[in-house]
Amino acid sequence: MFYGADYYPEHWPRERWERDAELMAKAGINVVRLAEFAWAKMEPEPGRYTFDWLDEALDVLAQQDIQAVMCTPTATPPAWLCQQYPEILAVERDGQRVAFGMRRQYCPTSARYRELSRQITAALAERYADHPRIVAWQLDNEFGGHHPRCYCPECADAFHTWLQERYGSLDAVNDAWGTAFWSHIYTAWDQIPLPTDAVGTSNPGLELDFYRFTSDQWGSYAQEQIDVLRAHGVTSITTNLMGFGFAEINYFDLAARLDFTTWDNYPIGIQDDPASIAAAHGLMRGLRDEPFWIMEEQAGPSGWQVMSPAPKPGQLRLWAYQAMAHGANAIVYFRWRTCRAGVEEWWHGILDHHGRPGRRYDEIARMGAEVRRLQDGLQDAMPPKAAAIILSYDDRWALRLQPNAYGLSYNELWLTYYRALHKLGVPLDVVPPDADLSRYALVVAPTLHVVSDVYAESLSTHVQQGGHLVLGARSGVKDMMNRVVNQPLPGLLADLCGVEVAEYDALGSKASVRVAFAQEAEYIGDHAVGHTWADILKPRGARTLATYTGTFYEGEPAITTHHVGTGTATYVGVLPDQDLADALARWATEQAGIVPLLQDKPAGVEVAARDKAGQRFLFLLNHTGESQSVPIAGSYRDLLADVVIRGSVPLAPYDVAILKTGLGA
Ligand code: GAL
Numbered sequence: 082m083f084y085g086a087d088y089y090p091e092h093w094p095r096e097r098w099e100r101d102a103e104l105m106a107k108a109g110i111n112v113v114r115l116a117e118f119a120w121a122k123m124e125p126e127p128g129r130y131t132f133d134w135l136d137e138a139l140d141v142l143a144q145q146d147i148q149a150v151m152c153t154p155t156a157t158p159p160a161w162l163c164q165q166y167p168e169i170l171a172v173e174r175d176g177q178r179v180a181f182g183m184r185r186q187y188c189p190t191s192a193r194y195r196e197l198s199r200q201i202t203a204a205l206a207e208r209y210a211d212h213p214r215i216v217a218w219q220l221d222n223e224f225g226g227h228h229p230r231c232y233c234p235e236c237a238d239a240f241h242t243w244l245q246e247r248y249g250s251l252d253a254v255n256d257a258w259g260t261a262f263w264s265h266i267y268t269a270w271d272q273i274p275l276p277t278d279a280v281g282t283s284n285p286g287l288e289l290d291f292y293r294f295t296s297d298q299w300g301s302y303a304q305e306q307i308d309v310l311r312a313h314g315v316t317s318i319t320t321n322l323m324g325f326g327f328a329e330i331n332y333f334d335l336a337a338r339l340d341f342t343t344w345d346n347y348p349i350g351i352q353d354d355p356a357s358i359a360a361a362h363g364l365m366r367g368l369r370d371e372p373f374w375i376m377e378e379q380a381g382p383s384g385w386q387v388m389s390p391a392p393k394p395g396q397l398r399l400w401a402y403q404a405m406a407h408g409a410n411a412i413v414y415f416r417w418r419t420c421r422a423g424v425e426e427w428w429h430g431i432l433d434h435h436g437r438p439g440r441r442y443d444e445i446a447r448m449g450a451e452v453r454r455l456q457d458g459l460q461d462a463m464p465p466k467a468a469a470i471i472l473s474y475d476d477r478w479a480l481r482l483q484p485n486a487y488g489l490s491y492n493e494l495w496l497t498y499y500r501a502l503h504k505l506g507v508p509l510d511v512v513p514p515d516a517d518l519s520r521y522a523l524v525v526a527p528t529l530h531v532v533s534d535v536y537a538e539s540l541s542t543h544v545q546q547g548g549h550l551v552l553g554a555r556s557g558v559k560d561m562m563n564r565v566v567n568q569p570l571p572g573l574l575a576d577l578c579g580v581e582v583a584e585y586d587a588l589g590s591k592a593s594v595r596v597a598f599a600q601e602a603e604y605i606g607d608h609a610v611g612h613t614w615a616d617i618l619k620p621r622g623a624r625t626l627a628t629y630t631g632t633f634y635e636g637e638p639a640i641t642t643h644h645v646g647t648g649t650a651t652y653v654g655v656l657p658d659q660d661l662a663d664a665l666a667r668w669a670t671e672q673a674g675i676v677p678l679l680q681d682k683p684a685g686v687e688v689a690a691r692d693k694a695g696q697r698f699l700f701l702l703n704h705t706g707e708s709q710s711v712p713i714a715g716s717y718r719d720l721l722a723d724v725v726i727r728g729s730v731p732l733a734p735y736d737v738a739i740l741k742t743g744l745g746a
Pocket of ligand 1: 222223377415425
């Protein structure tokens with residue numbers, strides 16, 4: 082298993098490098114990521130390449146048996162380049178051209194930048210494609226960060242070409258966007274504006290297409306580097322993604338171009354909500370339905386101008402094991418040593434600025450020793466398949482552009498359902514709306530707002546084949562062009578759910594509404610609360626599970642369930658608060674016959690499993706500052722303590738246990 086650090090030898094005197102490599106090896110580090118921001122050191126002036134320092138760094142690391150991930154350095158075009166080719170700089174929505182001085186300042190469409198990017202990639206590949214110490218390649222760094230969308234003239238041209246390819250004719254575009262509204266009918270492609278601040282509020286179809294276009298531009302930009310590397314025989318290509326919080330690029334599309342997924346995990350800031358961290362791991366695993374790497378794992382307090390509080394003793398190790406629990410095949414910490422200069426002076430690495438080992442080094446070294454023992458069994462193991470939660474980038478974008486109700490947040494809604502399932506300790510995959518759902522007993526779509534025939538068909542097949550579906554409010558509202566559908570809501574999903582939305586009430590996030598469960602479904606819970614949105618439902622074959630109370634639609638259905646064969650489609654007409662989501666998750670998993678990984682799990686202890694070759698690795702992760710005891714049935718080998726354990730597992734604050742057992746035990 083790879084266990085590593087992001088290393089910037091170019092930031093430190095040459096005489097320090099051996100000491101760094103020695104300290105790394107002692108901590109169990111066997112891989113470093115190199116050079117993703119080092120373009121100015123590789124090509125100090127146009128066409129003059131200086132790779133000697135990188136050769137030497139690789140040699141020094143090799144003496145300690147440390148391998149490397151090589152990066153293309155295109156996230157940081159040097160000053161000379163930006164001065165010589167100012168047209169490569171991105172233009173913001175307000176029309177301002179980005180200036181040199183930070184990073185990621187380029188436009189992904191720029192033909193000039195694409196050429197320069199291919200050139201530096203080719204120069205690197207010529208030098209290192211066959212290097213025996215390089216185990217993988219990272220493209221650029223965090224595509225879409227800082228300036229996710231560009232509004233330059235080249236992007237306008239490329240957008241028009243993209244639209245021509247997608248729609249074929251202007252008539253089709255005019256129809257798709259409904260341009261009869263406000264006399265927006267286009268009679269030439271170059272009349273179509275980018276959705277800038279100068280326009281103000283743009284047509285929803287145009288805006289959603291512009292998001293899709295930009296996402297595709299990042300993909301095709303990345304693909305050019307991939308093609309260059311492939312032409313040099315490189316077979317292990319990735320790029321570091323940014324988890325759940327980042328919604329600018331359709332990561333399902335981008336990840337499909339790669340050989341494996343990696344992402345950057347910084348739990349500080351969301352540490353009190355381990356489910357949110359788990360959700361990000363789940364999404365990253367779900368992109369390719371494969372194990373992934375962490376390319377940047379939190380290694381200390383973080384911040385640029387201001388620092389976060391210090392991670393508590395044990396938390397760095399806990400977060401790294403949490404990543405592994407959800408499918409990480411490798412952990413690489415950001416960064417090896419805290420930089421003494423530059424924007425990120427307060428973003429702490431494993432070593433402090435002074436470079437001497439301290440508490441964080443010791444904790445990471447302890448885990449390094451443990452990881453060496455875990456190696457083989459765990460590598461490539463995958464969580465079992467039971468429940469899935471649908472995540473749609475079209476929905477994230479459409480609901481960002483038009484939240485429908487004040488304060489309606491796709492992320493918050495989605496996380497509420499995710500948290501509910503996570504709390505139960507059931508295996509949970511994150512899947513796109515066009516995924517193969519036949520592998521799951523339960524599928525939850527917190528909302529499925531933009532719906533194609535294909536998505537509707539797939540959900541319907543899932544239920545008809547005995548699967549269970551929970552579908553949230555504002556589902557089935559839009560077609561793929563971001564137009565409102567021409568039938569009663571939830572549109573293409575109405576028949577499947579056996580329900581129609583008779584009327585709705587956009588409450589806004591500050592208002593809530595109570596729902597009461599009908600007799601036969603008492604076990605779901607009492608006095609449940611929805612907020613932000615209320616659909617007043619008219620069952621057309623579905624059974625009412627809950628009705629509204631204390632509002633002008635008192636007594637009207639709020640939650641319904643429709644039996645279709647042996648499957649069910651449950652429609653939730655409100656945005657549930659966490660308690661209601663928890664109750665629904667409990668009810669839905671029971672209906673679907675999904676058994677939690679552990680029966681009696683103390684709150685604050687996370688449980689996750691990875692299976693391989695008839696073996697299960699059960700992770701118990703104590704996210705609390707208190708000692709815990711976790712009851713278990715049967716006997717397990719505790720891999721970290723190296724003992725056989727029965728009855729219960731003791732966990733110190735922020736501690737971890739990995740239990741191994743034969744499946745079915
Ligand atoms: C990441 C980025 C790193 C570094 C880190 C701390 O998102 O990839 O290069 O900037 O954040 O800010």
